[in-house]
Amino acid sequence: xTTARHNPFAMHRIHSIRYMPQTCTWPELLExxxxxxxxxxxxxxxxxxxxxxxxxxxxxxxEEGRTCRxxxxxxxxxxxxxxxxxxxxxxxxxxLLIDGADxxxxxxxxxxxxxxxxxxxxxxxTSHRPNLLPTLIECHTSPDLFGQIVETLAPSGxxxxxxxxxxxxxxxxxxxxxxxxxxxxxxK
Amino acid sequence: xxxxEIEIRTDNDVTRLAPGEILAGSVRWNLLEPPxxxxxxxxxxxxxxxxxxxxxxxxxxxxxxAQYETRRFQFQLPNxxxxxxxxxxxxIWALEAVVQPRDRFERLEIVVSPTRREIALLAPQPQ
Numbered sequence: 001x002t003t004a005r006h007n008p009f010a011m012h013r014i015h016s017i018r019y020m021p022q023t024c025t026w027p028e029l030l031e032x033x034x035x036x037x038x039x040x041x042x043x044x045x046x047x048x049x050x051x052x053x054x055x056x057x058x059x060x061x062x063e064e065g066r067t068c069r070x071x072x073x074x075x076x077x078x079x080x081x082x083x084x085x086x087x088x089x090x091x092x093x094x095x096l097l098i099d100g101a102d103x104x105x106x107x108x109x110x111x112x113x114x115x116x117x118x119x120x121x122x123x124x125x126t127s128h129r130p131n132l133l134p135t136l137i138e139c140h141t142s143p144d145l146f147g148q149i150v151e152t153l154a155p156s157g158x159x160x161x162x163x164x165x166x167x168x169x170x171x172x173x174x175x176x177x178x179x180x181x182x183x184x185x186x187x188k
Numbered sequence: 189x190x191x192x193e194i195e196i197r198t199d200n201d202v203t204r205l206a207p208g209e210i211l212a213g214s215v216r217w218n219l220l221e222p223p224x225x226x227x228x229x230x231x232x233x234x235x236x237x238x239x240x241x242x243x244x245x246x247x248x249x250x251x252x253x254a255q256y257e258t259r260r261f262q263f264q265l266p267n268x269x270x271x272x273x274x275x276x277x278x279x280i281w282a283l284e285a286v287v288q289p290r291d292r293f294e295r296l297e298i299v300v301s302p303t304r305r306e307i308a309l310l311a312p313q314p315q
Contacts, residue, residue: 001275003273003274003275004235004236004273004274004275004276004277004278005235005278007236009237010235010236011237011238011240012240179237182237183237186237186275
């Protein structure tokens, strides 16, 4: 039995894997965001790395000297409207990062979009669907990317076989595929 | 201890304790610049399949820390939760010293349980 502490697919280990840009480099992505006046959307399906990319983008922007504020919304975690208002109305940030913007009511998102534009603030969001903001980047996964992540987490090859089958079973959702690898490893 | 280090040591190097016991020791640091603050936290956290959980049970702020120094600490451990390890989740107790600026930290894992051993959660046997 592999315990949680030793399972290479435990969540704390997965969180240590940072976004691996597939279609452009970090400098290219940051340049694209600059030309978009720091307003854009990271679009992609579940488990394609949108949240990880947004977190890493926040770090890169901070390194450039830009102050970011973050709001994380999921279907399970609702952020109280007053917290959203406080974040949007604060004067001490350059770029507002919203993970899961498509979970917001369209009217609420419209207000955020308007207020940040009026205040000349950046706004970068993640969303499953396009058209909330101009698309900065579309996140995709691939069997190769999944293999790369698995190799990073379990370099000794101490992971279940049929990695590609697990990837396809979860239709490219890397988060869910890694959860299955956790279970398969735990059973060993 | 090499340059810019922080070290947590418990008295007699005891790291396996029972709930309610006193945990005492010292924190020694040797930093490249004078720290703004140093906090020592008694905490537990989980690792496993799901998102981690964390609880800070007690903490000490070392006032006016110098660049090189050793300070004593003492905590009374609470009644729980116990340290345990299973397939889905593990609960780990630790002392964590956090140095500001730069968010540097050092962690020393401890075990808190009535037997002074991590409790092993066994998988149910098939019928």
